[in-house]
Amino acid sequence: xxxxxxxxxxxxxxxxxxxxxxxxxxxxxxxxxxxxxxxxxxxxxxxxxxxxxxxxxxxxxxxxxxxxxxxxxxxxxxxxxxxxxxxxxxxxxxxxxxxxxxxxxxxxxxxxxxxxxxxxxxxxxxxxxxxxxxxxx
Amino acid sequence: xxxxxxxxxxxxxxxxxxxxxxxxxxxxxxxxxxxxxxxxxxxxxxxxxxxxxxxxxxxxxxxxxxxxxxxxxxxxxxxxxxxxxxxxxxxxxxxxxxxxxxxxxxxxxxxxxxxxxxxxxxxxxxxxxxxxxxxxx
DNA sequence: GATAGACCCTCAAGTAACTTGAGGTTCAAG
DNA sequence: CTTGAACCTCAAGTTACTTGAGGGTCTATC
Numbered sequence: 068x069x070x071x072x073x074x075x076x077x078x079x080x081x082x083x084x085x086x087x088x089x090x091x092x093x094x095x096x097x098x099x100x101x102x103x104x105x106x107x108x109x110x111x112x113x114x115x116x117x118x119x120x121x122x123x124x125x126x127x128x129x130x131x132x133x134x135x136x137x138x139x140x141x142x143x144x145x146x147x148x149x150x151x152x153x154x155x156x157x158x159x160x161x162x163x164x165x166x167x168x169x170x171x172x173x174x175x176x177x178x179x180x181x182x183x184x185x186x187x188x189x190x191x192x193x194x195x196x197x198x199x200x201x202x203x204x
Numbered sequence: 205x206x207x208x209x210x211x212x213x214x215x216x217x218x219x220x221x222x223x224x225x226x227x228x229x230x231x232x233x234x235x236x237x238x239x240x241x242x243x244x245x246x247x248x249x250x251x252x253x254x255x256x257x258x259x260x261x262x263x264x265x266x267x268x269x270x271x272x273x274x275x276x277x278x279x280x281x282x283x284x285x286x287x288x289x290x291x292x293x294x295x296x297x298x299x300x301x302x303x304x305x306x307x308x309x310x311x312x313x314x315x316x317x318x319x320x321x322x323x324x325x326x327x328x329x330x331x332x333x334x335x336x337x338x339x340x341x
Numbered sequence: 342g343a344t345a346g347a348c349c350c351t352c353a354a355g356t357a358a359c360t361t362g363a364g365g366t367t368c369a370a371g
Numbered sequence: 372c373t374t375g376a377a378c379c380t381c382a383a384g385t386t387a388c389t390t391g392a393g394g395g396t397c398t399a400t401c
Contacts, residue, residue, distance in 0.1 A: 072368095074377065081341070084378080085360060093358095104367050106378055115338070122337045127308050130358065136337065139328040147323040147331035151316060154333050158312045161305055168302045171264050175295045179288060186284040191276035194284035196291050200259045200273065201252070204218070209397095211348065221349080222389060230387095241396050243349050267387065 070100070070108035080117045087117065095120055095134060128157055207237070207245035217254045224254065232257055232271060265294055 073084045090096040096116060099107035119140065123133040132153050139150050181195040191197065210221045227233045233253060236244035256277065260270040269290050276287050318332040328334070 072378075083360090086358085088380090089359060102367095104378080106367070118340055119334075119338045122339070122341060124358090125341060126311060126337070136334065139331070140334050140338075141329070143327045143329055145328035147319060147326050147328055147333075149328060150331040150333045151319045151323075154312055154316050154319070158309065158316065161309050161312065165302065165305045165309060168298055168305065172295065172298050172302060174263060175291055175298060179291050179295065182284060182288045182291070186288075189284050190280040191282035191284055191286060192278070192280055194276070194287040196284075196287045197256075197273065197277050200263070201256045201277075202259070203255055204259060204262060209349075220389090223387085225351090226388060239396095241349080243396070261387090 070102070070110060071114070073099075073107045073109070076109045076113060076117060079114055080121050082117070082121055090117070090120065093130065095130065095137065126157075127161065128153070132157060207239065207247060208251070210236075210244045210246070213246045213250060213254065216251055217258050219254070219258055227254070227257065230267065232267065232274065263294075264298065265290070269294060 071079065073087055077083050077087055087096065091098060096113070099109060099113070102108045116137070120133055120137065123136055124130075128136065136150060136153055139145050139153075178196045178199050181199065185195050186193070208216065210224055214220050214224055224233065228235060233250070236246060236250070239245045253274070257270055257274065260273055261267075265273065273287060273290055276282050276290075315333045315336050318336065322332050323330070
């Protein structure tokens with residue numbers, strides 16, 4: 068089974084070499100084996116681990132959450148409830164951010180509608196958007 | 205009219221002193237006048253400017269967008285269309301992020317539902333969430 | 342005047358999650 | 372051998388702050 072160099076591992080897992088080195092540095096990935104030339108040599112286990120990490124990141128889990136999920140995958144002493152709790156915590160954060168962004172969308176769309184209805188391309192300082200933004204919250 | 209010190213300005217505008225110093229450093233706020241003791245002395249114009257900046261930040265405009273909005277407020281040669289365009293660009297970004305988060309919410313909620321239905325607190329490594337996360341995207 | 346606590350100052354480094362750049366080595370193809 | 376692509380380490384940059392070290396100023400109280 069030939070080993071993969073870092074660029075190939077990156078291509079296999081949808082990331083890039085600096086990010087892989089970063090993950091190794093912060094301990095998310097184990098230190099890689101090296102070939103005779105000192106270059107990193109990866110195997111299928113590394114592909115699986117990095118795939119998992121990238122998936123977690125895609126779903127927005129923080130590096131620290133990923134770290135604990137990775138630990139859970141390796142520990143039969145731990146309960147599945149731990150993974151569920153990490154996911155639940157993240158879901159709450161996603162929902163909070165969703166609500167925040169909905170409010171922002173409404174406000175900004177409202178600013179633009181007001182500008183369209185009343186400014187007609189007048190001077191910048193008189194723009195309804197800028198006037199709205201100048202009001203204390 | 206008595207001047208405000210930095211803490212008072214921060215309290216008036218819902219921010220804190222290090223953030224104000226930061227804004228001065230990056231040029232969003234003009235360099236403050238100083239009293240005889242070398243401490244920053246702010247007036248009502250500064251309150252207005254910082255209020256505007258904080259409002260823009262509350263609505264999620266980036267520092268660079270805020271910088272251009274601030275420039276627009278001061279320039280009657282510029283058209284209100286410029287402000288509208290900054291807002292529109294930001295609205296598109298907010299909508300993109302909203303869609304992304306909706307997808308995340310659905311996926312993560314689905315993971316949790318699957319775990320609830322099939323894991324029953326089994327060992328971590330067997331958790332449906334972790335198995336889902338281990339699959340290539 | 343002395344003291345103490347709150348607030349101020351500058352400077353620099355830290356945060357999260359990467360990304361980029363400098364300077365040098367290895368690899369594989371021609 | 373040469374060349375260009377990919378690899379290496381180390382350090383700094385990105386964004387928008389935040390924190391911490393070390394020292395100065397202000398104000399109220401005694």
